Amino acid sequence: MYNDEKFPPFSLQRLMTTCFGEGQGEKLCILIDLPDPKEIEDFRFLSDESLSIQNYGYEVFYKGFKNGDLEALNYTGGDIFAYKETGGSNLDMEDDCYDPDGKHLSLEKDIYPNYQIILTVSTFSATAPLTAQAKAFGFRGATLHGLNQIIVESGLAVDYNRISDDAEKLRLGLTKADRFEIDFEVENQVTTLTLNTDQQEAQKSHGLCPRGKPDVANLPAGEVYFVPTSASGQFPFKYEEETLGLLTVEDGKIIKSRLIYGDYSLVEEHNAKLADDPMTGALGELGFGTQKLPFSGRDIQDEKILGTCHIATGRDDHLGGHLTPDLFKHRENASHDDVLYAPHKTPEIKVKQVRMYRDGEETVILENYRPAAYLLNLLKGEAVLS
CATH class of the missing domain: 3.40.50 (Rossmann fold)
Known part of the structure; x- marks a missing residue:
């Protein structure tokens, strides 16, 4: 991009x-x-x-x-x-x-x-x-x-003072949102996932780790993220190159997967895992990239690209959430796994639109893997379009 x-x-x-x-x-x-x-x-x-x-x-x-x-x-x-x-x-x-x-x-x-x-x-x-x-x-x-x-x-060669400034501009433009809605399209079917954030303060991954504050930066950095308080709806999930499933979310957790196409055994395996250890389906993060970077084939950089979004399942205690490893039935399930939506990684899945709801207003922030005018104006420091 x-x-x-x-x-x-x-x-x-x-x-x-x-x-x-x-x-x-x-x-x-x-x-x-x-x-x-x-x-x-x-x-x-x-x-x-x-x-x-x-x-x-x-x-x-x-x-x-x-x-x-x-x-x-x-x-x-x-x-x-x-x-x-x-x-x-x-x-x-x-x-x-x-x-x-x-x-x-x-x-x-x-x-x-x-x-x-x-x-x-x-x-x-x-x-x-x-x-x-x-x-x-x-x-x-x-x-x-x-x-x-x-x-x-690229991702390690940038000026992280500037990256931090850009992330803060977007953070301020998204913070205290009530909820976000993401429209996905696969095989001409549109589904929507709603993630409630209940006016929480948005957080940022910006690469700066100043002296005096014990912390661990994620490099490359460059995202604004939330810990969802609840979620509901459906969203597509790419298991392997030729396998897609449709995940149903209730009360903040994935409760089941349905095969869209591909290897049904992967969906069966996922459903068995959800039944055995329901916390593996908990949604622990919603994130938006803030940088202009080339796709690297690695999620650590690609989720930081402006226009992409990601959802994560599993533990979120490092993000300030309450999903800790002790809540999982099996140690090996207590992971934090990002589900990245980006044109190079999920070309079969269209992210048609992402909307923010805050103070009774609806604002489009992403469309078809591109930042909407609202985000671009935030980065320019210009007045936000209503």
């Missing part, structure tokens, strides 16, 4: 200084997840071509800090550790971790208390568990799951 945007060359120093501020001797480390965390010993994981994300963690951050950026930024440390991949988005991490010498360590005893900045480059998002640990131990950090070259050259 925005492939003609120009981005400056990636600079690790600029990214760190913008997101975390000038260094004051803070000790920093990088975490990566591996199927077998012992493979960090002597950096054996680098020979596995399937671990390209972790390779970026090594090349961009670990080597970048070791090659002089650490001292230039006035940070210390620059160490790297591996923990076992969780197998799902935002699932709690096992405590065991290892260093390149093969030493067995503990995240809670050796890492969290001893580092003031923790950067996590992983296959599976660790934002929720790390946010909880940041509040407990007082560190700051960032999660960069799914890292690839497009993200490095």
Whole structure:
């Protein structure tokens, strides 16, 4: 959508200084997840071509800090550790971790208390568990799951002061909404999902993690989001490339899926999971992208693109919600999974329109994966169209 945007060359120093501020001797480390965390010993994981994300963690951050950026930024440390991949988005991490010498360590005893900045480059998002640990131990950090070259050259190369300003303009334009309605169209059938937000204060993911406030940024950043208080209606869901289902929502939870086309066994499996552990169907987030970025093929960047929207199921405690891991029947179900609607990812699904209702007024904010005039005027700082 925005492939003609120009981005400056990636600079690790600029990214760190913008997101975390000038260094004051803070000790920093990088975490990566591996199927077998012992493979960090002597950096054996680098020979596995399937671990390209972790390779970026090594090349961009670990080597970048070791090659002089650490001292230039006035940070210390620059160490790297591996923990076992969780197998799902935002699932709690096992405590065991290892260093390149093969030493067995503990995240809670050796890492969290001893580092003031923790950067996590992983296959599976660790934002929720790390946010909880940041509040407990007082560190700051960032999660960069799914890292690839497009993200490095665009989503991590932008000026996050400007991104924060744009996100705030949109946040102010959406905050305290009563509800949102999203119209979807699949196979000439239109369905609507209503998400109530009950005049809550909108939140933003903007990439800035200033000193003095334990927090974990999600990079790339750039979205405005809400924790729905309830939801109802229907919305389409893409299981795999050739399989779509229609999900029915009541009282804030997905209660069943119906096959639109494709592999019926995927719908059966989903319905069985919903019956066994109903909290897996709870809707925990509604988000809108705020940046002009190229599509990367990774949700961490693509959900930040202006014109896209996403809904998330599962835990939302890291967003200020009440859906905590203990509410789920099975540990492996206590994930936070974004369902992204974007033209490159869900071309079979049209997001015909997204409407905001606030103070008795209806405002169109998105149409056909494009920002409506209301959002564009907010970004320009011009008077909002009525």
